[in-house]
Amino acid sequence: MIEIEDLTRVYVMGDERIHALAGVSLDVARGEHLAIIGPSGSGKSTLMNILGGLDRPTSGAYRFENEEVARFDDDQLADFRNRRIGFVFQSFQLLPRLNAVQNVELPMIYAGVEPAERRARAVELLQRVGLGDRLQNRPTQMSGGQQQRVAIARALANRPDLLLADEPTGALDQATGQEVLALFDELNAQGLTLCIVTHDSGVAARARRRVAFRDGRIVSDDGARR
């Protein structure tokens, strides 16, 4: 599904050129459960931003289902994020003014889904993540684990091909973190491709494939198939 070849990402800060990614090649197949690990500053977040269409590589190729994402313009990238990718963030990133259903509806609004249809789908997704009794709650009225599950429901709204999670358990206690990870396992079992960025070895251990980063390069990959 994903083919990355010799990807680089260089930030220019003053006179300095920082190689956040220094030549990364990676293939991800549909249905994989992938953990990207490594210390902070190793380039794993940069890779995730590029995978998710939030950032563009400085050089190299990024093909998603044979589409050259690296050459997309801003609007194409926005639509790519909208339809192909689901994001789950460490800090949930729910809009505090909106209740659970409205938060989940948001990506479908940008996709142009009709109100009745998107409402029904939002309710269905919230039930699927175990929040059928919290539909009208606002983020402030929910626990961290519940908020993260709303965020996961939102990420699933437009039936993405790839779910990208950046430290999804980082802001949760051990027990709720395990619940969220169990939900990820379940989604992966249903066929969703998962890519989790983490430096928590416990989280990484649950993935079926681990890709380790250091200094902008892949230093190990226990599931590479070529």
Next chain:
Amino acid sequence: MSPLELVRFAVGAIAAHPMRSALTSLGVVIGVAAVIMMTSIGLGAQQRVEQALSSLGTNMLVVRPGPARGPGSGFVRGAAGAGESLTLDDATAMQSLDGVLAVAPTVNGSAQLVAGGANWNSRVEGVTPEYLVARDLNIAAGAMWGEGDLRRTVAVLGPTVVTELFGEGADPIGQRIRVGSVPFTVVGVLESKGQSGFQDQDDIVLMPLEAARSRVVGRRARGDSVNQVYVKAVDEDALYWLEQDVAELLRQRHRIQPGQDDDFNVQNMTAIQEAAQSSTATFTILLAAVAGVSLVVGGVGIMNIMLVSVTERTREIGLRMAIGARRADVLIQFALESVALSLLGGLIGLAIGVGGGLLMSKIGDWPAAIPVWAAPLAIGFSMFVGVVFGAYPAWRAARLDPIEALRRE
């Protein structure tokens, strides 16, 4: 995505902070209300001036004794006895000029009127029957006295005088009144010219010129002098030439040498009307422009709050972009927010402006002049302000980097 959803985002964001939204709109509320109120005051004043001036008569010259005074002083009466150079014979001579419709010499003053137990102080004008033609007056009841009856003690009353002396709607024809100490017989009543103007046009007593001069207004040094002569031209073209001809005629009759100052002055009422109208129009524009400045200030207030809002909601913007909002979606969302805030202010300002304008016209006995274009103007201008002052904050929001924005605390 559909525009309706963007409108809902904007309205939702405004509703999320009712107090802040209200205060932000307040600038536009005040601006729009001020523009409408100022315009209505200006237009009201304009209408009032027009009414006042048109009741003075059209195509008319006013000839007064004494040297010419500054422009606009036609409304100010000279001191008593300031000049007695204008005579009845001068007026008679003017009648033979080309383009003259009517010449009406008058003497005037004020006098205490008594009828039965009622007392009233009014303007008294000693006139010839031509006066009615020159001033565009009509008789409502009774009749004007005839030519040659300049010494009879008869009077034609204005409607206000009739009401004050005899009561509303009474028929005073044939009644006797005292003007000062002299008894007069009422022979006619004037048609109303309306209450508007700088003075009540209906508060007047007309009487034969000689009777007024000898028995009411008081003796003058020259027995045949008059206070002014109204000269009405047949039309506007004739008026222009007549103005020169009257002046030339009087210079000859008064033997004024070239280079010497005139001992009379001729005022062209049409010219004065035009000048007054254009000055009130300028006044209206000036008021509206000053009020418009406050609308701009209101717009700056909106821009300020929208910039704050974009900064506060940086993470929201980043999130929206991450889940698929295009830059244009973000731009339009924030632009719509500022337009909605401004429009809200515009509508409230419209209500206040119209209400205030009506109230002021009531308090100030002013013709209510809320222009019909007030509503589209308020709506159009406030939306324009919203677009202009919302554009920069919206642009700032749309060009945010989603990665940076999501990281912002």
